[in-house]
Amino acid sequence: MADGKGYFSTTKRGEIHELKEELASLDKLKKKEAVKKVIAAMTVGKDVSMLFPAVVNNMQTEDLELKKLVYLYLINYAKTQPDLAIMAVNTFVKDSQDPNPLIRALAVRTMGCIRVDKITEYLCDPLQRCLKDDDPYVRKTAAVCVAKLFDISPELVEDRGFLDMLREMLSDANPMVVANAIAALSEIQELGGKEVLQITPHTLFKLLAALNECTEWGQVFILDCLAGYDMADPRDAEKIAERVMPRLQHANSAVVLSAVKVIMRAMDSVKNEDLIKAWSKKMAPPLVTLLSSEPEVQYVALRNINLIVQKRPSLLSHEVKVFFCKYNDPLYVKMEKLEVMIRLASEANIDQLKEYAQEVDVDFVRKAVRAIGRCAVSLESAAERCINVLLELIKTRVNYVVQEAVIVIKDIFRRYPNRYESIIATLCDNLESLDEPEAKASMVWIIGEYAERIDNADELLEAFLETFPEETAPVQLQLLTATVKLFLKKPTESAQRMIQLVLSAATTETDNPDLRDRAYVYWRLLSTDPEAAKDVVLAPKPVISDDVSGLEPHVLQQLLAQIGSLASVYQRPADTFVSRQRLAVARADELQAVEHKFVEDDASEGGAAAAQAARDAGSSSGGAPAAAPAPAIDLLGGDLLGDAPEPAPAAAAPAAAAPPAAGLDDLLGGMALGGAPAAAVAAAPAPAPKAADPFDLLGGAPAAAPAAAAPQAPLLLGAEKGKGLTVHGAVVRRGGAPAYELTLHNGAAVPADGFMLQLNSNAFGLAPSNQVVAVGTLVPGAGGSAAVPLAFNPAKVAAGPATSKLQVALKTNQLGVFYWEDALPLPSVLDEAGTIDGNEFLSAWRALPQETTQRLGATVADIDAAKAALGAARLFVLAHRPVPGTGQDALYVTGRITAGTAPTQLLLELRLTRGAPGVDVAFKSGRQDLAPLAFDAVAKALGG
Template identity: 25%
Template sequence: MHPSNFAHWSFNTARDLTLEAARDASSARRSTAKELPSGQLKKLLDSRSEREILEGLRRVVTMSYRQPPSQTLPFFSHVIKNVASPSLQVKKLVYIYLIQHAEHEPDTALLSINTIQKSLTDSNPQLRALALRVMSSIRVPVISQIVSLGIKRGAGDMSPLVRKAAALAIPKCYRLDPNTEPQLLEYLSILLGDKQYFVTGAAVASFLELCPDRLDLIHPHYRSLVRKLVDMDEWGQLATLKLMLVYARKCFPRRTKKVRKAARNNDTTSKPTKSTRGFYESESESEEEKEQEQEQDMEEVVILDPDLELLLKGCQSLLQSRNAAVVIAVARTYLYLGTPEYLYQAIGPLISLLRSAGDIQHIALYNVVQVCLTHPEPFVKYYTHFLVRSTDAPHIWRLKLELLTLIFPYAQPRLQSLILAELSHFSHSGSLDSALVKESVRAIGRCSQSPATSPQTAARCLKLLLKHIGSADAHLVAESLEVIRHLIQRDPNAHRTTVVRLAKHLDAATSPQARASIIWLVGEFAGIDPENNIAADVLRILVKGFADEAEPAKLQIVLLAAKVYVHHLTANPPPEPPKQEAPKPSPSLLDDYHEEGGGFRDEHLEAPPRIEDVKEQEKPHIIEALYNYVLLLVRYDTSYDLRDRARVYKALLSTPTSTQLASLLLLAPKPVPHIPSPSETRKGYVVGSASLVIGDEGGVGGLRGYEDLPRWVKEGQEPDPALRDEVVSTSTSTYEAARSMTAADRLDVAAGGSGSRMTPDSRMSPGSLNGLGGDVGMGAGMSKEKQKEKTLDDWLAEESGSEEETETEEEDEDEEETDEEEESEYETDSESDDEGARLVK
């Protein structure tokens, strides 16, 4: 091209592109302008210009998303008549409008069905797939049979796009008319065995929606589905993994066997040897001890079914998927079907999801916590991903703190120190969120309460919590005391000094809940060491400021007074009252006469008892006085609950000699509290489910539609493994058979004669040359092994023999042809002689 012509062409092209961009920009500005009146919109829809029709359709579709259907229904007939437009853009917009409004105008929508049916025979596979997808989406039950016929045609279409659309249309047709289920199951069984992976993925999704319990349809396609799993699209992979999880638990029993554990280092100090036992003890050893030793040396190992192992190995490459849902689905498969070795392979990809966006990170954390509840050991080396960042949202750092507490008991001492330092930093940082401070304190408590935590580590956690008692933050002090109370209840004898230390901080504690917790601890463990008991002194100090205390603290003071009084009565039981004797007869006048004294006694002249002795007998013990004083104070309190509680204690202790019931109610041993992990309530939900993220807020049994995992099938009740054998269909078409043949087979067919020609069917069954079976073709007595053992000389001998046979056959054919020619000549001669004889006559 000449340079001047090229420059002219470039200039014109740039001008056209600029004008087109300007038109698009102006149309975009017009689309955002105010809405056109209905008359003008109808005029645009009825126009002959494709540009105006597109403009009108865009405006109507925009209105349908912004306004209720009643506002856009008047344009139904004007939109539907453009369904036969040759423009693909116009068709798509008409289809969008039709799907949204066909349910409101079913009679008018039926007018477009004929045009959509014609598109099913279009030469463009995209148009055929689009027509089938639209026709199945029209929610008019009358067309269910038409949709079923369209699915039947689409299931046998040459294009995989159309077959995929047919697979996705099956559940839509079922929703239109459930009576079409038998026909749809036939189409579905065909599509499940399709050779294209994206067709089978859509078929599996339809299977889960239509008939998830018909696992008999999956048996012949199980292995092919597992092989196609890697090539499916992300949504097909999710559907297939969900199906395989249910299929495996219903078709593969869980088999285990006991094997001997790996050899360990011999520890001479842990267990005496046989010779040592024989020298110092008896030579005989009981059979029970032998059985126990054998059981300790054995461990259970899961035996995987070959087909199940095929599935687990086929999922390994999906761990590199870019879709987070696929990674979580593979982890779920390994968790519920595989062994720990397979599960450990999915831990790293699960952790990598924590570097994703916030919403994906949130969902991934819930699933990581669910896996960590049962298998915390493999997560220890990823502890750096669970450290709280300043940019983390509350729902993120809550789950991270929980993960730190779950891996804490299984971490090394150095790592435990790092986790405790991290939690301690967030627990006393006043500038941070108060919710983060509370969660950090609770996390320290969970770290110390774990059964795998050593006593030294638990003591360190307690020291960290005791440092918070003198804090000015009332919420921090209250939360720390709550956790300290739980720790003391686990081992009261080891924390006597801790209770004394807490009692010293009563003056500094200002929070009512904090003061109530300390008072309860003092009263609960008042009877552990009666000689060094401080409960009575604490009660004496608290009574002075009883009127200024808050109601929670007052309740605990009354309870403390009752407990101290019960301990006093138990340690110093009062003397029992004298028994009532039988009534004596009325005294006579001579009763006062004493023979020894020689006269009557004058009571007025006897010395009266001393006042000090009477006061000592009437003066109560100081603990009893404190108890009565507390009851007196409560009697005039404004709290109804407090007064009722005091009446109960007064009734229980009304008889000092009978304190059994009061001891049972007040001094009964309390159960050791346990701080559960926040996700313990979600432990029953399946990994990867929406109910796991929502929790109990979605209902008691999860969200609607949630299904729990089925139980493992019992051994002996599983289906026959032969059902999963793939069936090679011999009724393939010539086109598919030709495509399945290799180039070498085609050359052999082209070069070979009629006797040695190999058909595609015979290639598929190597044991027969005519495709009828292994006993026909190469001779009934020749086996496959003999065919494989043939040498080159044998093949050449057979070929030479076949050539001789063909030569003899050709000679025989030549002789037969000459004989036939002679016979025909003889017949012609005889016929001519007959004609001559007739002429003579």
């Protein structure tokens, strides 16, 4: 590889040298200007880390502005220069005792932001002093610093008593100190997963007193804390609500929403209805005021109001007009206003919804028509008016309006059976307007449900059946059921011809298992017991209700406790989308106890492996041990890697199984293969139909359903080798870690369960962090999918050069143990943040031994597309430059493997001629044996 000097060197050769001289200047003004230049370069992304010693030398200054600049530089580069960062410790300690409180606070804040383990110990003593400082500004800064320290070292925070000091600060005389202590304790409680913030009646009084005096963000922290207080005593709830009520008038919308959250929580404890009504009257105007803000704030307010009115619709029942849409409202605001209007629906709203259904915005019109239907379903007194409005909209002959009207009328028929069937003729006159699957499916359902009232029902269904193979699955399912309903209600010759046509098409010409299974059920019912078919297909249907967007009560309660956060905007509990790392503190002796228990429970090699997996998971999750696998991991009477189990009793003859392939001996320790016998399942023959029975359509019940369509993932285990069990899957990257995604289908005659997975030694030491394949019990003909997380296990690192070979064993309780060999793609173990800067690449390339090269057959026409393809494989293009005099392009590529005791950096140089076949790849790494895997990954990414 060329050394890359032309790309990585700077054009300003003397710039760094000049800055060093200026930083060492005796002129204070010149020195400050030099630091400003360094910060400016750092801000635009230039690497100025080589100036670290020169910048740090300027820390000891009385110029506050210069000190702030130097501290800013330190925060940015301390991680990349941890050894040099130690130089700054003495100055930090000295500054934390400076007479100026601003400098003391600045010092402790900066030390908290420098996330370097070597400095953490030095932070403790200055932090302890600052937590008890005379100046409240220093104390409030130190309180936040405790939360930052906990994120780095939870054990240190507990051992040094910082949590107790924070709790003491809740009684501080300064309201901002109280607010920051609350914020820090809340953050630590969320990170650690343990309750560290306990509000006593005395603390409650202090918080309520501080609420009126601290800043708006301090008020938010305190209000969020109060929302979590146990208000079991109605008197406490009343007291808190009365003290919080003035916050509803605050100019900051975050304070208003947090106050609403506290009052909603208090309402659940108070039983006095008059008091609740009085609070509701006070809460309504602030919520309405939020709708006069900019559209983005309106949207957030509307999402929160949506939750509030689900719990207490009476709170805004007299404020419906404020939710009327304005002509200049963005679409997302209009949609949310419409959703709230539906929840506050009354007969007076319907005409307003009719106007919205005649707007020009198609999405909004569709939503408005759906809203009319939902009002009809949820509000019986308005149903008649809604039907009339829908008929007026159908008369407009606007395609998408008619289709939405048909969809909602189907729901109205379900809600009010035998009441509005007179409008069916109008719907049938508009069949030519239907081209969307949902509208077609709704119309077909109406025709089938009221086939006896529609004279030409068979002709209408026959028109739909002409395009049966091209229709979507929902339409096909509705056509199948509607045709059966028609045949049961009007068994004419045309209906019999149609039922034969649709059953034949649904069982032999489709690969949709739902459609095929339903067709076989109908076929058997019609062929054996027509009366039973009528009882099943024409059974009375339960009355529906409008629960399209309603939330489960427990979910709603959870979201109401998170008002003012992203959870209330997404309308999903925070733990469903926040993957924040939990740092539950685990001491070494506790971890050893867990390991000891595993070894005692299972003295096999698998027990030790499980304990090792617990250690690995704990170290990879920032100190938190993984949940201990249940002792049920005991496989076949022993561990997957242990000895063979005891033979099965004579009554249960084991099924024959092929011996494992060569090279897999160590995977299961020579385990004897066996399994539970396949229980004989005799299907009861169906009664023979009467010869003259008009329901004997095709001469009897069908034989057996054809096999389900194969999944798209590669086949790992075929049905023949798997005794009826088929497995598809691959190793993929999922959530920043490798996982084995598997899809299983049980084609055997017996149910299968107890699926456990194990991997043999491999190039990267990957092993299941939990051997259970979570698909439950698969009954015959059923399938399931699961992703098994993989983690690094030192005991699983294969000796010799790295290969992509992956040997796998799958155990089941009934069918025995199966083996297969799969490929382990390199991108599945590459880190998402595997890039480095140019100087590191160049120095690493020069320091590594001889490169390995290979020519690939790929053709690259678009460099940008090639970069994107490599990036998708987590091979990051660091630089791209033309090679002088050759007409070629050079790409410098890097990737990193974090599996193992130390990260492994991969360095590659690709040389190619655009549009011409052939890519020359040079590879260097601390593990040169990875070269074949790297070449294969590049070839697949570039399509070669």
